[in-house]
Amino acid sequence: MVQAAAVLTDVAVFSHVETLSLAADVTRASALSTDLARAQTAISLAFHICFAVFGVGMPWLLLFVEGRWVRTRDPVWLALTRKWSKAFAVLFAVGAVSGTALSFEFGLLWPAFMARYGGVLGLSFTLEGFAFFTEAIFIGMYLYGWKRLSPRAHWMTLWPIAIAGTMSTLFIITANAWMNTPGHITEVDGKVVSAEPFAPFLAATAPHQLVHMLLAALMCTGGIVAGVYAVGLLRGRRDAYHQRGLRVGLTVLLVCAPLQLVVGDIAARVVGEKQPIKLAAMEGIGHTQTHAPLTIGGIYDEETGEVRHGIEIPNLLSLMEGFSADHEITGLSAVPPEERPDARQVHLAFNVMVGLGCALIAFAGATGIAVWRRRRRGERPLLPTGRPWLWAAVASGPASVAAMMAGWEVTEGGRQPWIVYGRMRVDEAVTTTEGMPVIFTGTVLLYLGLAVALVLILRRMATGGPVLGGAIAETTTTPDIPDARPAPAGQPAPAPEASARPDASALPEQSALPGGSARSEASGFDALTTEPPGRPGAGRPGAGRAGQEGDAR
Template sequence: MSGAVSDLLAARALFGTSLVFHIVFAAVGVAMPLFMVLAEWRWRRTGDPVHLDVARRWAKGVAILFAVGAVSGTVISFELGLLWPRFMAFAGPIIGMPFSLEGFAFFAEAIFLGIYLYGWDRTGPRLHLAAGAMVALSGAVSAFFVTLANAWMNVPAGFSVDAAGAATGVAPAVAMFPPGWAHEVVHVLLSSYAATGFAVAGIHAFLLLRHGDHAFHRAALRIALGVGALAALLQPLSGDFSARQIARTQPVKLAALEGQFETERGAPLRVGGLPDAAAEQTRFALEIPRGLSLLAFHDPGAEVKGLKAFPRDVWPNTRLVHLAFQVMVGLGSLLALVALAWVVQRVRGREPGPRLLRAIVLASPMGFLALEAGWLVTEWGRQPFTIWGTMRTADAVTPVTNLAAPLVAFTLLYVFLGVMVIVLVRRQIAHVPVDAAAAPHVPPEAAP
């Protein structure tokens, strides 16, 4: 039994490591093309060569990150079939449609990215800008279809299960849009724009602190943080909708998120704290009276079911889920505060000073840390099920043993790829000539 458990943990760890690595490139693939297009659009409107330089350098960065993301995404596709064959056998006929459509979106993104990269002096300005817009749209559509599949795993719909455990009465269109799909899609897209926007802005804010007022980094900061700040400010609203959806469809997950063991009306909202499943209580938390009932049901007196209302064998790991949720909310709140400070400065017509630039640098990794924590909340919170209420993770895993070896091998591979990406992207961004701001003002029609 212990061997089966260790192989299950190794399979989960291998797949989780692959997703932790890939999700960064997936988020960048959604957001960076939009930044790239906005930079070119600014150049074509103003003729400012700085924005042309930003667009060209970001386009090269997009190509690098897209290539690595394609590799890690392909690995995940193979792992779905190799590590979770029973899941794919059951779920394939039900949610095969969004997976297939995601493949079409990926190929469209690759085609238009090729046109964009090699079409600067081979296509007209409108066609070139449209190709970039299609790259940005295809990246978002790809994330849309993948998120639909994940939403179905959290709230399965569009099928019935017969006495033998097989899926019957499959309705692919219903399965493709399960309850709560819109909330999850919006939350994922906003998190991608916020995480990438702050990460890119942090790089340029750091270089502004080092090199003084540099036109290239100033222009790049405005575009990246313009998108990232808007997404960060909208994210709490999206999170509120998602939390209310979880309260209706996955009440045991909500209880784990908040460390709520007892069923009670006017349940408190916990900030911090450490759930103890053995003692069935959450210690050291700051409790806001009636806060959870108010946020989850918009009623301060609403009843919230606690973990003790559900069989213990369907409890997720309460401590891990709660802590990951606290990290996600805490970092997201800090991002929103920095975003608000930047917006206030822009409304006043001021550029961010050294103090705000330092805050942006400190906030730069927070978006991706919050994104990873949010993904862990979603996946850990669904355990012990792969398909909520339908298929347990232990029943979906491959019977193949000795999975620790590929776990170590792929982890080392991801570390190597991560280092190479950092080196290549650094060459595109960090070594901008200091006199770039003094470049001649070239009209778009005259530039290559």
């Protein structure tokens, strides 16, 4: 009996140890799945957002530059339009691929989240899909309509593209805003039993998040465009093409940067009211207090609940949040440790975002003052031309993108450990499917392949012109699509074009492109092949063909 009891005891102990070991393995596997799912989602979002901002901002810039060409028929504006339209098409294609992969990841990596709240967010996701397809349809019309549509009709196709891109941002941002400040639903035993159809659009953080993101998209687009043309100017290409490209990009960036400061201040106040723990992580406030200081820089110390090596401005945070030094700021200690975000990471990202934003605003102010002074003195061009200023313009593009990425880290990292703030934790929503390392590796390889292909394509496009030694020596081209409209009865059909590129040797030798005086009477987009005033024929092959083709059409 004693021996039997001993054997049973050993078996029980062994079984208990095995159970504990199995539970530990499951816990480690669950933690690994959560970490990999978060990492994969972060990589996917970071990759996709870099292209999404161009899908929002670039159509509005194209509307302006092509509108200027339609009005003036200045070939410089047409050269900018064609170059930007090709770049936009490539960026849109890559963004469509990454966005499609991202849409599948929500269901694959976060099935519990989609099972519970998919119905709440379904309207936003569905409308975003409609906006995407609308944008894609009109992009096809825009790209293949160069020789099929009149200039004004071609320009008009940009309006649905720009509006649809902006609406896509609206629908996605409202979904994210609802995750930050959920409401307008009823849950019973962990199940949503009723929800208002427009619940995401009613989220408290939706308005300022939308404006904040739209301004960020315009800043990133304008900054990158300005940086590209600033590099050209640094290489000695001081012609109208590069000067106007720089001017358009910088104007967008420098107008949006000060507005972003105002919107960001309003957004921080709403976050302090609706998500006080996120604000505490952003500002590094460990303990609830009045007369809270604003700390610039530094590293948050979790043990002491204070920011080390930062610059403190007494009372300023309370004044900014509540317009009174007596306003109370909730600290991280107000919630259990397991419900706190990573304050060190969030505080760092917040300071990067604010620091880069302030640098861009300072650059905007300095540029505005310089333009004002040059205008008073009658100097041309109005924009500064010194190399230090051009290098600052080059840096403005990457700085805008880095600030945007840091802002998303604040938004998402500050909500942790919740996927839906106060309702569902991240570890409750993650998939339990095995094989996460394989899925993660495949996703990373996909994005690496897309990135390499994109770099190669853009480099090839960048080296393909326009090259301006005086006028356009090489222009961007579109597919040689024949005119779809038949010639009127009794008239011969127009001769096919021998080449989409004009002969560089026949172009005028001057320091800038011909202006509004060099207007083409041809239909379509043949202004680049039109002879400048005083140079009829000039030995160019096919001289006079533009007018003949216009009559035939």
